[in-house]
Amino acid sequence: MGSTDTTAPKDTAPRDPAAGDAASRSRTAAGSPADPGLQHDLAGLEAGLDALDTVQTGRTPLRRTLVQKVLPPVIAVALVLVVWQILVWAKITDDYKLPSPTAVWDEVADAWAQGTLLGYIWTSVSRGLLGFLLALAIGTPLGLLVARVRFVRAAIGPILSGLQSLPSVAWVPPAVIWLGLNDSMMYAVILLGAVPSIANGLVSGVDQVPPLFLRAGRTLGATGLRGTWHIVMPAALPGYLAGLKQGWAFSWRSLMAAEIIASSPDLGVGLGQLLENGRTVGSMPMVFLAIFLILIVGIAIDLLIFSPLERRVLRGRGLLVKS
Amino acid sequence: MATALAKAADSTPAVDHAARIAHVSKSFVTPAGQQLVLDDITLDVAPGEFVTLLGASGCGKSTLLNLVAGLDAPSAGSIETPGGRPALMFQEHALFPWLTAGKNIELALRLRGVAKQERRGEAERLLSLVRLDGSYGKRVHELSGGMRQRVALARALAQDSQLLLMDEPFAALDAITRDVLHDELTRIWRETDLSVLFVTHNVREAVRLAERVVLLSSRPGRVAHEWRVDIPQPRRIEDPAVAELSVEITEELRGEIRRHGQH
Numbered sequence: 001m002g003s004t005d006t007t008a009p010k011d012t013a014p015r016d017p018a019a020g021d022a023a024s025r026s027r028t029a030a031g032s033p034a035d036p037g038l039q040h041d042l043a044g045l046e047a048g049l050d051a052l053d054t055v056q057t058g059r060t061p062l063r064r065t066l067v068q069k070v071l072p073p074v075i076a077v078a079l080v081l082v083v084w085q086i087l088v089w090a091k092i093t094d095d096y097k098l099p100s101p102t103a104v105w106d107e108v109a110d111a112w113a114q115g116t117l118l119g120y121i122w123t124s125v126s127r128g129l130l131g132f133l134l135a136l137a138i139g140t141p142l143g144l145l146v147a148r149v150r151f152v153r154a155a156i157g158p159i160l161s162g163l164q165s166l167p168s169v170a171w172v173p174p175a176v177i178w179l180g181l182n183d184s185m186m187y188a189v190i191l192l193g194a195v196p197s198i199a200n201g202l203v204s205g206v207d208q209v210p211p212l213f214l215r216a217g218r219t220l221g222a223t224g225l226r227g228t229w230h231i232v233m234p235a236a237l238p239g240y241l242a243g244l245k246q247g248w249a250f251s252w253r254s255l256m257a258a259e260i261i262a263s264s265p266d267l268g269v270g271l272g273q274l275l276e277n278g279r280t281v282g283s284m285p286m287v288f289l290a291i292f293l294i295l296i297v298g299i300a301i302d303l304l305i306f307s308p309l310e311r312r313v314l315r316g317r318g319l320l321v322k323s
Numbered sequence: 324m325a326t327a328l329a330k331a332a333d334s335t336p337a338v339d340h341a342a343r344i345a346h347v348s349k350s351f352v353t354p355a356g357q358q359l360v361l362d363d364i365t366l367d368v369a370p371g372e373f374v375t376l377l378g379a380s381g382c383g384k385s386t387l388l389n390l391v392a393g394l395d396a397p398s399a400g401s402i403e404t405p406g407g408r409p410a411l412m413f414q415e416h417a418l419f420p421w422l423t424a425g426k427n428i429e430l431a432l433r434l435r436g437v438a439k440q441e442r443r444g445e446a447e448r449l450l451s452l453v454r455l456d457g458s459y460g461k462r463v464h465e466l467s468g469g470m471r472q473r474v475a476l477a478r479a480l481a482q483d484s485q486l487l488l489m490d491e492p493f494a495a496l497d498a499i500t501r502d503v504l505h506d507e508l509t510r511i512w513r514e515t516d517l518s519v520l521f522v523t524h525n526v527r528e529a530v531r532l533a534e535r536v537v538l539l540s541s542r543p544g545r546v547a548h549e550w551r552v553d554i555p556q557p558r559r560i561e562d563p564a565v566a567e568l569s570v571e572i573t574e575e576l577r578g579e580i581r582r583h584g585q586h
């Protein structure tokens with residue numbers, strides 16, 4: 001049985017090595033019409049195995065989503081309002097320190113009636129989103145460089161993660177001195193807050209890409225930039241999205257810090273200025289209104305943009321565990 | 324790099340090997356010093372041939388496959404794959420979870436340079452070849468283990484390489500599924516002009532599939548023995564002839580392993 005002859009017959013029919021490629025190509029036609037009965041058997045067996053093993057996934061029905069996802073937070077908010085109203089009734093402190101929920105609601109209705117409410121929100125949201133997009137445009141290539149180029153990582157990697165723990169409000173004074181009281185100062189503060197977390201998210205996303213994907217990509221010919229585009233970036237997407245989420249939170253926080261500290265008639269009234277104005281005129285309902293709006297906008301952007309995006313990505317990869 | 328990846332133009336006359344591994348050695352630097360993993364391996368895979376590389380753990384069979392795939396460079400010797408960059412299948416399916424089954428195959432086609440308008444049709448054809456018609460839009464996690472390996476096979480075939488390297492691709496599957504995939508692989512190998520270099524530690528699998536079984540010794544890996552398998556295809560893993568040769572090869576393999584316990 002021992003033989004080292006390398007030009008062997010495929011199946012039982014001898015193959016002429018000299019005829020090479022052409023001979024081997026015609027193998028199916030001439031060589032072995034492989035018994036159709038057996039082939040049919042195999043196809044049936046395989047179809048059965050596939051049917052038995054396939055995982056069935058479906059979406060949760062709307063009713064269950066409402067009961068499991070929407071109802072609990074609604075109850076929690078209602079509970080907070082009830083406790084708040086009870087505290088007001090109990091007169092645990094002065095009216096000007098703790099306004100009643102209705103007083104805050106009147107403030108909302110007033111601002112709405114005057115048509116200023118959406119203006120406050122839009123001033124801040126447009127700043128926040130534009131700043132975030134700028135941070136995205138800078139943080140992404142930066143993160144990619146840190147993740148993929150060893151020298152860059154050694155040089156600025158630690159600084160980048162250190163910057164994350166620096167409260168971005170610290171950047172407000174220098175930004176005011178460098179850029180003056182204008183929108184570019186706001187954007188500078190947002191960038192300094194958001195760029196590190198976006199870049200760091202991408203770095204950790206890239207670090208967690210399974211080496212198997214990189215090897216598989218290389219055997220398919222995805223090397224260099226093509227490898228980055230087709231394999232590394234999509235594989236790192238979940239970590240990147242987590243970084244974006246955090247980046248948005250940092251953008252929003254930095255912006256509020258900047259708006260509260262730096263106010264000027266040229267800047268228009270955003271939510272941060274609204275809060276500061278409330279303090280100046282001693283109107284607690286206005287302060288509460290501003291705080292709620294800041295909170296609600298932060299949550300809304302997360303719920304409307306980032307959470308659906310993240311869920312979509314995770315569900316597509318089968319990473320979303322249904323409880 | 325010592326590896327010569329000579330690309331065969333269509334006009335050149337057919338070469339007499341799909342892979343030529345000549346005097347290849349590979350050593351790694353470990354804390355314990357230089358460790359020789361592969362020692363002077365010489366092995367040809369003829370066009371259209373199915374060769375299984377068999378060995379106990381530590382024989383460097385996966386290392387050898389990585390060298391042939393061009394993922395790593397040999398320390399000495401040369402490797403030629405005239406048919407271009409070989410396709411490689413892993414024990415894990417290695418499908419990209421952010422793409423559907425069909426798009427995984429299309430990515431391989433795209434990286435090979437297939438025009439955009441042809442990719443969809445070609446991907447459907449390859450899925451149909453592995454009998455997964457209608458699975459184009461399925462996500463990887465929606466497929467069973469056997470189906471994933473078949474998509475991985477289709478993706479490897481999409482590279483249109485003459486040489487397919489397989490690194491224990493069925494080791495993680497249950498016995499029934501593995502058996503079915505053996506039949507599939509044999510069928511596809513016979514329907515195409517593919518040469519296969521298949522690594523396994525499963526003697527019966529090696530005999531079931533191969534025209535030639537190459538036994539590697541361990542630490543360092545050397546070619547210890549070769550058998551030509553003349554049992555007509557399609558074979559079954561339970562065929563008496565397969566069993567008989569498996570017994571012979573297993574004896575040899577055990578002898579190789581025993582040598583390591585003697586000192």
